[in-house]
Amino acid sequence: MEITVTVNGQQHRRSIEPRVLLAYFLRDELSLTGTHLGCDTSNCGACVVWLDGVPVKSCTVLAAMADGKEVRTVESLAQNGKLDPVQQGFIRCHGAQCGFCTPGMLMTARWLLDRDPNPSEERIREAISGQLCRCTGYENIVRAVRWAAEHERRDEVTS
Ligand code: FES
Ligand code: FES
Numbered sequence: 376m377e378i379t380v381t382v383n384g385q386q387h388r389r390s391i392e393p394r395v396l397l398a399y400f401l402r403d404e405l406s407l408t409g410t411h412l413g414c415d416t417s418n419c420g421a422c423v424v425w426l427d428g429v430p431v432k433s434c435t436v437l438a439a440m441a442d443g444k445e446v447r448t449v450e451s452l453a454q455n456g457k458l459d460p461v462q463q464g465f466i467r468c469h470g471a472q473c474g475f476c477t478p479g480m481l482m483t484a485r486w487l488l489d490r491d492p493n494p495s496e497e498r499i500r501e502a503i504s505g506q507l508c509r510c511t512g513y514e515n516i517v518r519a520v521r522w523a524a525e526h527e528r529r530d531e532v533t534s
Contacts, residue, residue: 391438
């Protein structure tokens with residue numbers, strides 16, 4: 376089947392198998408390998424992208440379901456050579472160890488801060504509750520999101 380999907384602002388038309396998952400479409404058809412696949416049980420959340428502005432586990436969505444829609448992936452976060460505040464927060468607060476969960480965490484964090492510029496720790500933990508990190512114990516991830524929120528509000532984020 377033919378689908379047209381706008382990914383990170385760029386429209387792509389492809390002929391695909393109807394059974395192809397969005398995560399594989401992004402990685403294999405568009406070479407956007409920032410979206411990770413960390414499980415085969417829809418538990419880990421490493422594959423989170425935005426579909427029409429809503430975070431989804433892209434391993435649970437058929438690429439066909441994205442036809443005519445807008446997808447945003449982790450590759451869109453850095454703009455003009457400048458990291459997004461959530462990326463800067465993860466670096467400064469050591470929010471990543473192996474980094475496998477990080478793309479999904481970043482996309483959820485960006486979504487949260489777009490809606491709540493000053494989220495409580497509880498709200499951050501709730502937002503990332505659908506995602507697993509095997510390394511950090513989540514403490515530094517929460518700190519990273521808080522750092523991004525604080526510095527974004529004060530507009531002190533640098534390149
Ligand atoms: S790859 Fe683990 S939830 Fe999608
Ligand atoms: S940093 Fe390794 S799984 Fe999260």
